[in-house]
Amino acid sequence: MPDQDTIRGVEQFLYQEARLLDARRFHDWLRLFTDDVHYRMAARTNRYPRSSKAIVILDAERCTEEDQERADELGLFDEDIATSMRESRALIPAWPGRKTRHRVHGT
Amino acid sequence: MTTETAGLVDAEHGMISRRIFIEPEIYQAELQRIFARCWLFLCHDSQIPRPGDFLTTYMGEDPVLVVRDTAGTVGAFLNVCRHRGNRLCRAEDGNAASFICAYHGWTFGNDGRLTAVPNRREAYHGALDLGDWGLIPVAQLESYKGLWFATFDPQAPPLREYLGEMAWYIDTFVDRREGGIEIVASHKWVMPCNWKFPAENFGGDAYHVQWNHLSAVKSGFSRGVTANASSTQRMASPGNGHALICVGPDDVGDPPMPVIEAYERDIATEVRQRLGPRAGLINPIVGTVFPNFSLLRGTSRTFRVWQPRGPEKTEVRSFVFMDKAAPPEVKRAIRQAGIRGFSPSGSFEQDDMDNWQECTQTCRGVMSRRMPLNTRMGLGHDRFEPALGAWVSDYRFSESNHRQFYRRWSELMEAADWGALARTTTREAKYA
Numbered sequence: 073m074p075d076q077d078t079i080r081g082v083e084q085f086l087y088q089e090a091r092l093l094d095a096r097r098f099h100d101w102l103r104l105f106t107d108d109v110h111y112r113m114a115a116r117t118n119r120y121p122r123s124s125k126a127i128v129i130l131d132a133e134r135c136t137e138e139d140q141e142r143a144d145e146l147g148l149f150d151e152d153i154a155t156s157m158r159e160s161r162a163l164i165p166a167w168p169g170r171k172t173r174h175r176v177h178g179t
Numbered sequence: 180m181t182t183e184t185a186g187l188v189d190a191e192h193g194m195i196s197r198r199i200f201i202e203p204e205i206y207q208a209e210l211q212r213i214f215a216r217c218w219l220f221l222c223h224d225s226q227i228p229r230p231g232d233f234l235t236t237y238m239g240e241d242p243v244l245v246v247r248d249t250a251g252t253v254g255a256f257l258n259v260c261r262h263r264g265n266r267l268c269r270a271e272d273g274n275a276a277s278f279i280c281a282y283h284g285w286t287f288g289n290d291g292r293l294t295a296v297p298n299r300r301e302a303y304h305g306a307l308d309l310g311d312w313g314l315i316p317v318a319q320l321e322s323y324k325g326l327w328f329a330t331f332d333p334q335a336p337p338l339r340e341y342l343g344e345m346a347w348y349i350d351t352f353v354d355r356r357e358g359g360i361e362i363v364a365s366h367k368w369v370m371p372c373n374w375k376f377p378a379e380n381f382g383g384d385a386y387h388v389q390w391n392h393l394s395a396v397k398s399g400f401s402r403g404v405t406a407n408a409s410s411t412q413r414m415a416s417p418g419n420g421h422a423l424i425c426v427g428p429d430d431v432g433d434p435p436m437p438v439i440e441a442y443e444r445d446i447a448t449e450v451r452q453r454l455g456p457r458a459g460l461i462n463p464i465v466g467t468v469f470p471n472f473s474l475l476r477g478t479s480r481t482f483r484v485w486q487p488r489g490p491e492k493t494e495v496r497s498f499v500f501m502d503k504a505a506p507p508e509v510k511r512a513i514r515q516a517g518i519r520g521f522s523p524s525g526s527f528e529q530d531d532m533d534n535w536q537e538c539t540q541t542c543r544g545v546m547s548r549r550m551p552l553n554t555r556m557g558l559g560h561d562r563f564e565p566a567l568g569a570w571v572s573d574y575r576f577s578e579s580n581h582r583q584f585y586r587r588w589s590e591l592m593e594a595a596d597w598g599a600l601a602r603t604t605t606r607e608a609k610y611a
Binding site (some may be wrong): 115117120125126127130131134135146147149151155 | 229230231232249268269270271272273274275276277278279281286289364365366499514515517518519522523524
């Protein structure tokens with residue numbers, strides 16, 4: 073269990089990040105990342121697990137244990153810091169009032 | 180089929196009623212007259228290479244199971260159990276000898292045959308013949324250079340005839356090198372727009388790139404070749420509603436990554452030889468096979484199917500493709516370019532989806548719906564070009580392809596069957 077100061081530090085960091093996004097300060101937001109960041113959003117694919125009663129497998133080599141995502145599948149987003157900075161530099165806002173949403177997931 | 184659609188599309192004058200993008204009755208008629216009639220793209224060979232490999236997709240709103248059976252033959256069936264109509268296969272892809280319905284356990288082989296029914300003898304008293312209750316197959320199933328298409332209409336012309344001159348244009352995406360292409364990955368998501376907006380956009384909207392995609396082009400993730408004022412770009416329609424944006428033969432629209440550009444320089448001569456003399460005249464980089472299968476070779480290498488999900492919703496099935504013979508580092512780069520440009524998070528895709536969504540949603544209003552869409556750009560400034568086997572615009576921006584697409588849509592909506600369509604179709608026949 074982390075101490076209260078660490079928890080507060082993390083909370084304050086998340087608030088700061090959210091404020092930068094709300095203010096559309098994307099360049100400042102990107103500076104929060106370390107240079108070795110790998111930003112990936114996994115895509116999910118529905119597959120039967122090997123133990124499924126819904127199919128009889130013909131070729132076991134064609135079925136992986138992993139029923140959601142295979143390592144070679146495309147992410148929904150998959151960039152490093154250099155390409156993210158490039159995209160951010162060219163950002164020319166075209167739309168008024170687009171909202172940002174903030175969600176915090178624990179793992 | 181009583182929905183009256185005559186007069187909603189005036190291709191000759193470039194005026195299109197917005198009712199066709201929003202009204203449920205017209206949408207229902209589309210499902211019958213367009214999607215239950217036309218050849219629709221299912222998948223590529225490389226997605227189901229081995230016996231037992233399967234994937235699930237849609238033809239119109241009909242769920243379809245595509246499967247390579249144990250003997251190696253590809254089949255396509257309604258993904259619907261013959262008993263209570265339950266969706267049979269729930270996975271997106273996999274490998275199976277047989278599929279077992281979740282409801283009562285009816286079991287179908289990977290060749291579509293019904294092979295087992297629990298308590299069949301006792302409960303049906305010997306009156307249920309397994310041979311009568313296999314999965315419903317599509318009416319016709321054919322492949323062109325590894326691309327599998329199917330139609331629900333037994334009267335539809337053979338695939339090669341349906342594609343017509345579009346076949347060569349498809350070659351410029353899938354047959355550039357020995358071995359053809361492979362599909363390596365896919366995305367799937369839902370957009371709140373009518374399916375025709377993305378179909379027409381990929382088929383001929385070079386005009387929006389320079390303005391709508393300005394940010395994405397400036398970011399360096401695309402060459403934005405269709406915005407290049409010095410290009411000899413033309414809109415080309417090879418007939419039957421198929422349509423493409425073609426840049427000049429020496430224009431480069433490839434994803435601007437050094438490894439891809441070097442690869443393209445290395446293979447340029449080989450590709451041009453393989454595709455023949457027409458490749459020295461024109462370079463197709465994005466297009467739509469009527470009605471809802473689009474191909475893109477520029478910023479990203481992607482195929483996509485715009486699956487209709489009601490008048491205001493489209494499910495996108497998007498695939499990254501690449502030359503099978505390309506080296507691994509090139510394949511990695513093309514994957515990356517696929518995510519960056521055209522995917523749910525893609526810079527270009529996000530711009531496009533926003534526009535298509537608003538073009539659809541504003542059709543809800545009574546007065547807004549009465550406003551016809553101006554589809555008049557380049558009216559009277561396109562001609563048939565025999566060397567290209569296509570109607571071609573005089574200028575690098577034109578809505579000539581939009582008009583070809585909607586004219587075909589209108590012909591199909593009004594024709595009673597394929598026979599009637601052949602009698603009423605004029606321009607294609609004249610030049611054939």
